[in-house]
Amino acid sequence: MQAFAALFRQLDGTGSTSAKLEALQAYFLSAAPADAAWALALLLGKRRRRLITGRRLREICLAGTELPEWLFEACHAQVGDSAETVALLWQQRADGTGEPSRWDSNPGRVTFEDPLALWMDERLPQLAALDGEKQTKAVQACWRSLPPDQLLLVNKLLSGGFRVGVSTGLVTRALAQSAELDEALVAHRLMGGFTPSAAAFAELTAADAQGESLSARPYPFFLASPLEAGQLEQTPPEGWQLEWKWDGIRGQLIHRSGGCSLWSRGEELINEAFPELIALAEQLPQGTALDGEVIVWHGDAETPEAFTSLQRRLGRKAPSRSLQRDCPAAFVAYDLLEDQGTDLRQQPLQRRREQLEQLYENWQDVQGAEGKGRMRLSPTQTLRSWGDLDHLRDQARGQRAEGLMLKALDSPYLVGRKRGHWWKHKLEPLRLDAVLLYAQAGSGKRANLYTDYSFGLWNSDGELVTFAKAYSGLDNAEIRELDRWIRAHTTERFGPVRAVEPLQVFELAFEGIQPSKRHKCGFAVRFPRISRWRTDKPASEADSLANAMALMEQQP
Amino acid sequence: MPLAPGGLLQLSPEGLYCPAARAWIDPWRPVPRALITHAHADHARPGCGEYWAIGASEGILRERLGAEIQLLPVDYGQLHRIGDARVSFHSAGHVLGSAQIRLEAGGESWLVSGDYKRCADPSCTPFEPVQADVLISEATFGLPIYRWQSGAEVAAEILEWWRTAPERPSVLFCYAFGKAQRVLAELHRLGVGDEVLLHGAVDRLMGPYRDSGVAMPPTRPLTQLERGADLAGRLLIAPPAAHRSRGLGRFAKAQNGFVSGWMAVRGARRRRGYGRGFVMSDHADWGGLLQSVKDSQAQQVYVTHGQSSVLARYLQEVEGISAEPLEGHFEAERFDDDEATPAGAEAAAIAASSPAN
Numbered sequence: 074m075q076a077f078a079a080l081f082r083q084l085d086g087t088g089s090t091s092a093k094l095e096a097l098q099a100y101f102l103s104a105a106p107a108d109a110a111w112a113l114a115l116l117l118g119k120r121r122r123r124l125i126t127g128r129r130l131r132e133i134c135l136a137g138t139e140l141p142e143w144l145f146e147a148c149h150a151q152v153g154d155s156a157e158t159v160a161l162l163w164q165q166r167a168d169g170t171g172e173p174s175r176w177d178s179n180p181g182r183v184t185f186e187d188p189l190a191l192w193m194d195e196r197l198p199q200l201a202a203l204d205g206e207k208q209t210k211a212v213q214a215c216w217r218s219l220p221p222d223q224l225l226l227v228n229k230l231l232s233g234g235f236r237v238g239v240s241t242g243l244v245t246r247a248l249a250q251s252a253e254l255d256e257a258l259v260a261h262r263l264m265g266g267f268t269p270s271a272a273a274f275a276e277l278t279a280a281d282a283q284g285e286s287l288s289a290r291p292y293p294f295f296l297a298s299p300l301e302a303g304q305l306e307q308t309p310p311e312g313w314q315l316e317w318k319w320d321g322i323r324g325q326l327i328h329r330s331g332g333c334s335l336w337s338r339g340e341e342l343i344n345e346a347f348p349e350l351i352a353l354a355e356q357l358p359q360g361t362a363l364d365g366e367v368i369v370w371h372g373d374a375e376t377p378e379a380f381t382s383l384q385r386r387l388g389r390k391a392p393s394r395s396l397q398r399d400c401p402a403a404f405v406a407y408d409l410l411e412d413q414g415t416d417l418r419q420q421p422l423q424r425r426r427e428q429l430e431q432l433y434e435n436w437q438d439v440q441g442a443e444g445k446g447r448m449r450l451s452p453t454q455t456l457r458s459w460g461d462l463d464h465l466r467d468q469a470r471g472q473r474a475e476g477l478m479l480k481a482l483d484s485p486y487l488v489g490r491k492r493g494h495w496w497k498h499k500l501e502p503l504r505l506d507a508v509l510l511y512a513q514a515g516s517g518k519r520a521n522l523y524t525d526y527s528f529g530l531w532n533s534d535g536e537l538v539t540f541a542k543a544y545s546g547l548d549n550a551e552i553r554e555l556d557r558w559i560r561a562h563t564t565e566r567f568g569p570v571r572a573v574e575p576l577q578v579f580e581l582a583f584e585g586i587q588p589s590k591r592h593k594c595g596f597a598v599r600f601p602r603i604s605r606w607r608t609d610k611p612a613s614e615a616d617s618l619a620n621a622m623a624l625m626e627q628q629p
Numbered sequence: 630m631p632l633a634p635g636g637l638l639q640l641s642p643e644g645l646y647c648p649a650a651r652a653w654i655d656p657w658r659p660v661p662r663a664l665i666t667h668a669h670a671d672h673a674r675p676g677c678g679e680y681w682a683i684g685a686s687e688g689i690l691r692e693r694l695g696a697e698i699q700l701l702p703v704d705y706g707q708l709h710r711i712g713d714a715r716v717s718f719h720s721a722g723h724v725l726g727s728a729q730i731r732l733e734a735g736g737e738s739w740l741v742s743g744d745y746k747r748c749a750d751p752s753c754t755p756f757e758p759v760q761a762d763v764l765i766s767e768a769t770f771g772l773p774i775y776r777w778q779s780g781a782e783v784a785a786e787i788l789e790w791w792r793t794a795p796e797r798p799s800v801l802f803c804y805a806f807g808k809a810q811r812v813l814a815e816l817h818r819l820g821v822g823d824e825v826l827l828h829g830a831v832d833r834l835m836g837p838y839r840d841s842g843v844a845m846p847p848t849r850p851l852t853q854l855e856r857g858a859d860l861a862g863r864l865l866i867a868p869p870a871a872h873r874s875r876g877l878g879r880f881a882k883a884q885n886g887f888v889s890g891w892m893a894v895r896g897a898r899r900r901r902g903y904g905r906g907f908v909m910s911d912h913a914d915w916g917g918l919l920q921s922v923k924d925s926q927a928q929q930v931y932v933t934h935g936q937s938s939v940l941a942r943y944l945q946e947v948e949g950i951s952a953e954p955l956e957g958h959f960e961a962e963r964f965d966d967d968e969a970t971p972a973g974a975e976a977a978a979i980a981a982s983s984p985a986n
Contacts, residue, residue, distance in 0.1 A: 085895070086904055086905050087884070087904050088902065088904060138773075140773060141943075141946065141947065143942070144772075144773065144939065144943060147772060147936070147939045148772050148773060148774045151772055151774065151894065152774060152894050152896065153894075153896045154895070154896065157894070157895055157896075158774065161773075161774035161776075161893065161894075162773055162774060164776060165773045165774070165776050165915065165916075225895070516896075517896050517899075518896045518899045518900045519896070519900065520894070520896045520897075522900075
């Protein structure tokens with residue numbers, strides 16, 4: 074545990090990628106496999122299990138410190154994190170009682186020097202399994218046994234809130250380098266879940282055995298980068314395959330000897346939510362892996378449904394027949410990663426596309442009328458001149474797409490976000506000028522700063538009606554300035570929320586606007602964020618609900 | 630003994646006013662007579678007729694307010710008769726020359742704490758517990774999450790951090806007046822004899838500390854560093870305002886850290902983008918605030934700055950001491966002293982938004 078705590082401190086204490094990489098490598102090289110396995114799962118966020126709730130930790134802390142609850146609240150508002158507030162308050166108490174006493178209700182079992190795996194496999198789950206007074210006593214005894222600076226880490230592990238600033242890519246690279254393996258192979262071995270154990274870690278870092286079985290796992294997704302203006306104009310336009318950027322969720326549909334599976338981009342197995350797509354996979358030959366978009370699309374419709382329809386299907390296990398009928402899922406295929414059991418990822422896109430089209434034709438031959446439109450080929454286009462690009466992109470809205478994808482015809486299918494081969498060129502967002510009405514303090518890094526904003530538009534009676542929330546888009550200096558303004562112009566407080574004088578206008582950008590019964594204003598916007606602080610505009614000149622309606626009507 | 634018209638102390642548009650002494654304490658607007666607790670910018674402002682302050686702060690006051698100000702240097706513990714009041718200054722342990730100010734007239738006594746801390750600091754005189762009927766105390770860090778280690782322990786952490794990166798420079802951000810010199814004095818005690826580089830804003834305030842006999846390692850202002858000098862393993866002390874400024878371009882590869890009480894909270898450190906946070910404050914922590922209130926034996930406590938309403942409520946409800954926050958106009962006029970942000974700024978802004986009470 075000490076080594077992992079030291080790693081946490083190192084990662085938390087530097088902004089330098091190379092320093093983080095070095096620290097991770099050193100840890101993976103020196104840790105016992107069972108500990109390394111746990112560290113990996115925690116760093117990748119694959120085991121974020123809440124063993125004890127933040128609320129319960131607070132109770133246990135208050136029982137031991139005898140502080141009034143309102144004081145805990147005041148501290149929490151300053152810290153912005155329950156686990157950390159508990160850690161800080163408990164230290165305060167420990168100081169009063171002198172030397173920390175040893176963990177004694179479980180003599181000789183586990184101490185802070187014990188391995189991470191022992192903590193994660195036994196110690197913490199044991200604490201979680203207790204209840205009532207027994208749990209209170211045991212957790213307090215555990216806290217007493219800890220060096221003060223480790224309370225935070227242990228509380229984070231207990232509450233499932235462990236996070237530290239390392240990306241999946243960085244952890245994967247560090248692990249690959251320490252095991253002297255190819256990064257892509259490690260990424261692939263990690264796909265589809267990782268259960269921390271010494272055996273799993275050994276498997277993960279074993280030497281590359283050609284033709285090893287990764288049959289249970291999806292391939293790591295290859296991700297596109299946002300295109301900047303003029304970036305590709307030096308390259309011949311005919312070298313690029315253009316597709317719509319669909320507004321669904323990315324998925325990988327697999328049929329292998331082990332069965333059929335549908336994986337989301339977040340590496341969740343979503344078979345149960347989409348039985349019709351699993352049925353589709355069963356119609357494909359064994360040894361097939363498709364990359365594409367899961368989207369709601371009626372069999373004979375020209376365009377897919379808006380994302381809100383897909384939302385009704387997401388996260389719903391065993392969708393009813395009527396839901397499947399109202400919101401039928403389709404798989405829009407755009408890449409073929411595995412064909413007849415062969416990994417195609419190093420082949421150029423052009424070749425993969427030819428094989429994909431062949432596979433699609435074969436499927437059309439076998440599928441019956443019922444499955445019509447269940448799989449679709451993402452149509453491709455080519456560009457004659459770069460001058461046509463934005464014109465083409467602007468047609469995306471008519472396709473209910475988010476914009477264009479540009480993929481180099483000779484591109485291999487790489488792992489993660491590697492710039493140069495695939496680009497996304499999104500539609501210009503929709504925009505409305507809205508008035509700031511409410512603000513709420515953020516948490517974590519933004520604790521004690523008002524960073525969560527609600528905005529309103531004018532109705533025909535000259536009143537402001539709440540229509541969207543936004544949390545991003547301002548830079549740090551603007552956030553600080555607005556925070557001060559909010560504090561000085563509060564008209565009313567509702568718990569953590571402040572109503573402010575309706576004076577500040579912000580331009581909000583969003584990807585789409587849809588009717589909604591759940592919103593007071595009658596519609597919902599997608600991905601709203603602040604695009605500009607309109608200090609030049611008085612509130613009276615902000616947009617109205619009628620302007621929003623007009624935007625909605627312009628959409629397909 | 631309320632803080633109201635007719636009382637020994639009252640609130641006026643210029644700040645805290647003592648009619649008996651015809652003097653204001655740390656006024657925020659020009660007044661004929663100012664009693665100054667210490668030389669931080671939010672306590673000592675320009676334009677007053679005469680300034681009463683601890684002699685050791687004279688150099689810094691003149692540096693900041695102008696060489697020509699009319700200054701009456703006083704000593705700790707000396708009793709002065711000003712008008713009908715008896716006034717004495719007592720060490721606050723905050724920074725060089727910082728004081729708590731005690732006023733007595735008409736049979737009652739008040740103590741204005743100014744900013745203070747109770748842990749040892751080799752760069753200034755230690756805090757002195759003082760008794761009074763009424764106490765006005767600061768509460769910048771008035772939450773039980775704030776609990777300080779000794780400066781010596783933190784300095785040892787700083788030294789270790791610095792020494793384990795001999796291949797590159799280290800930049801330590803500290804408030805220019807007080808914290809920077811405290812860190813230097815603590816490093817000297819740990820045996821550091823290497824020359825430390827100073828940003829101009831820090832360097833400007835070194836004279837008064839050296840004149841007062843505070844032992845610190847040799848220092849050199851950044852402006853006197855030769856071009857192309859090897860910076861590996863060097864330590865630079867700079868004010869937080871220089872963080873990410875272009876002026877520190879030569880230190881782009883440096884590791885950096887920030888020394889402040891705010892660093893006790895992880896989110897506060899991450900928000901500011903510092904690599905390392907060292908928790909060291911020149912304000913009292915929770916325990917220090919409570920202890921000082923008790924030591925004063927005051928029957929009435931007014932709490933200002935930062936967590937004033939939290940500390941007042943705790944004193945009232947848990948300790949059974951009559952206490953109330955002093956917000957409203959008093960806080961509204963307050964500028965941010967470096968260390969008092971963000972809580973100080975917050976209190977000021979909140980106060981500005983609500984009617985004076």
